[in-house]
Amino acid sequence: MQANRSRFLTIMLTxxxxxxxxxxxxxxxxxxxxxxxxxxxxxxxxxWYRELFExxxxxxxxxxxxxxxxxxxTFATMLGLLAGLAMVRFGRFRGRTLFGxxxxxxxxxxxxxxxxxxxxxxxxxxQLTGWPAERGFTTITIAHxxxxxxxxxxxxxxxxxxxxEDLEEAAADLGARPLKVLTAITIPRLTPALISGWLLAFTxxxxxxxxxxxxTGPGSNTLPILIFSRIRTGLRPDINALATIVILVISICxxxxxxxxxxxQRAEMRDQKMAEGADE
Amino acid sequence: MRKLNxxxxxxxxxxPFAWLLIFFLAPFFIVxxxxxxxxxxxxxxxxxxxxxxxSGIMTIRIVFDNxxxxxxxxxxxxxxxxxxxxxxTSTLICLLFGYPIAxxxxxxxxxxxxxxLFCIILPFWTSFLLRVYAWMGLLADQGTINNILIAIGxxxxxxxxxxxxxxxxxxxxYTYMPFMILPLYANMEKxxGSLNEAAADLGSRPTNTxxxxxxxxxxxxxxxxxxxxFIPATGEYVIPDLLGGGNVQMIGRVLFNEFSRNSDWxxxxxxxxVLLFLLVLPIMVFQYFQGRSSGQG
Numbered sequence: 407m408q409a410n411r412s413r414f415l416t417i418m419l420t421x422x423x424x425x426x427x428x429x430x431x432x433x434x435x436x437x438x439x440x441x442x443x444x445x446x447x448x449x450x451x452x453x454w455y456r457e458l459f460e461x462x463x464x465x466x467x468x469x470x471x472x473x474x475x476x477x478x479x480t481f482a483t484m485l486g487l488l489a490g491l492a493m494v495r496f497g498r499f500r501g502r503t504l505f506g507x508x509x510x511x512x513x514x515x516x517x518x519x520x521x522x523x524x525x526x527x528x529x530x531x532x533q534l535t536g537w538p539a540e541r542g543f544t545t546i547t548i549a550h551x552x553x554x555x556x557x558x559x560x561x562x563x564x565x566x567x568x569x570x571e572d573l574e575e576a577a578a579d580l581g582a583r584p585l586k587v588l589t590a591i592t593i594p595r596l597t598p599a600l601i602s603g604w605l606l607a608f609t610x611x612x613x614x615x616x617x618x619x620x621x622t623g624p625g626s627n628t629l630p631i632l633i634f635s636r637i638r639t640g641l642r643p644d645i646n647a648l649a650t651i652v653i654l655v656i657s658i659c660x661x662x663x664x665x666x667x668x669x670x671q672r673a674e675m676r677d678q679k680m681a682e683g684a685d686e
Numbered sequence: 687m688r689k690l691n692x693x694x695x696x697x698x699x700x701x702p703f704a705w706l707l708i709f710f711l712a713p714f715f716i717v718x719x720x721x722x723x724x725x726x727x728x729x730x731x732x733x734x735x736x737x738x739x740x741s742g743i744m745t746i747r748i749v750f751d752n753x754x755x756x757x758x759x760x761x762x763x764x765x766x767x768x769x770x771x772x773x774x775t776s777t778l779i780c781l782l783f784g785y786p787i788a789x790x791x792x793x794x795x796x797x798x799x800x801x802x803l804f805c806i807i808l809p810f811w812t813s814f815l816l817r818v819y820a821w822m823g824l825l826a827d828q829g830t831i832n833n834i835l836i837a838i839g840x841x842x843x844x845x846x847x848x849x850x851x852x853x854x855x856x857x858x859x860y861t862y863m864p865f866m867i868l869p870l871y872a873n874m875e876k877x878x879g880s881l882n883e884a885a886a887d888l889g890s891r892p893t894n895t896x897x898x899x900x901x902x903x904x905x906x907x908x909x910x911x912x913x914x915x916f917i918p919a920t921g922e923y924v925i926p927d928l929l930g931g932g933n934v935q936m937i938g939r940v941l942f943n944e945f946s947r948n949s950d951w952x953x954x955x956x957x958x959x960v961l962l963f964l965l966v967l968p969i970m971v972f973q974y975f976q977g978r979s980s981g982q983g
Contacts (some may be wrong), residue, residue: 429821516919518921523714526713526730613813637819640822
């Protein structure tokens, strides 16, 4: 479609972007504020960043969160890939409706329900089998994998549907065995979707407060749990500094993911054009 | 792929299927079981559904007290209604603003479009908690908005905005807006522009074309976006807690507190089950639309 926005649409778009970005920009600016009271300007300073880096509590929360996010993203990507393949490439199988429902439901399920149900599940399991002996890293990671794999599966599903089966069928016609088709054709073409799925799972995990609060145990504070406990009582300049770092890291990750996806789209459009040209 | 042998197919389906059955579906049944128990001084703090007496008699106890308690208690009923009111209103506000924003992006040129899309996706990925925190700084009595208004002389006394229902609306609209815009965008992007041209050629005015052609064709996007906002917003915990303080009652917050502070597990479980029943229909509609949009899904 051509660029033909009416004035009304342009105004709405500008207001929308301002609404999205002004609060975040202010958050970043105030992180460089010397004053202890966040909205009162006391001059530029890196004081709160220094305090942040010196806090052992912050470091241990960051470490725990990154570990959980990494393990979660890796497992969620593998499970999401399997789930996506099962949904798009396997036709009908028994329990498919239930399976499809369980993939989509975690996307919208209120976090308090997921968190509560996983906690009572872990406690019941512990009474029955003695495992998990204590809650923390393992229980949070399992909880995160359960909802992140849904996001990965949906990403993979969309990509698989968009890809079509032409190349896979061609490879099979030329005598490639099914496993060979999977590893030589399907997975390589899915790579950008897998990478963005992994990154999505990673950020979702870093971001989660409610589910982690339910399934964590004493002493296992993830970064969001730490942040939440500090801001419940009001504004804190060190949290502004922390937020700035988080926003910076996430922006870089999202930019990389976006460029990867965009490049692939362009490459495919080129391939398609060449294929159409060859037909003529 | 259809020729992939059966063992491989079985493994591919079985692993994620088993994972979801164990860690997603089974936990709901345990919550349902606890909601039918009574509070007890035990660990965990509720009575068992099935008990074996010494004489070999099995007793099954199912207690509906928790549900009766929730339905008869004004606090719970009002909290459910208030949650629905807040989430429905926020969803409509998101739609009202999100729709033109999504449409504006679709109508943008080839260079601007990916950049604008990136600008919408970025907040969606940025920490939810920190975006709520950003509004605490804006809305506080000593916050940025009050400071600016006082500095330019519009008001003398700070307006109370933080810890009000207004703040909760702002928080929900702010954090859930990308969930409205992105499905709308995906839907509009697929629309056939030639339909609009045809309508114009036949003498239809732009406004008329919009209401007769574009709007009906974007209903799947509207439904998906609204449900993506409405369902999680109804059970929201963080926003009413941080921006509403104790002044705005929403069911997610009541559930969380019932569970962590009062340790009344049976009531908390019953609150969760009732919430789930309220949301089961919208969730099924969402699944239906999601299944249709992912082609064979």
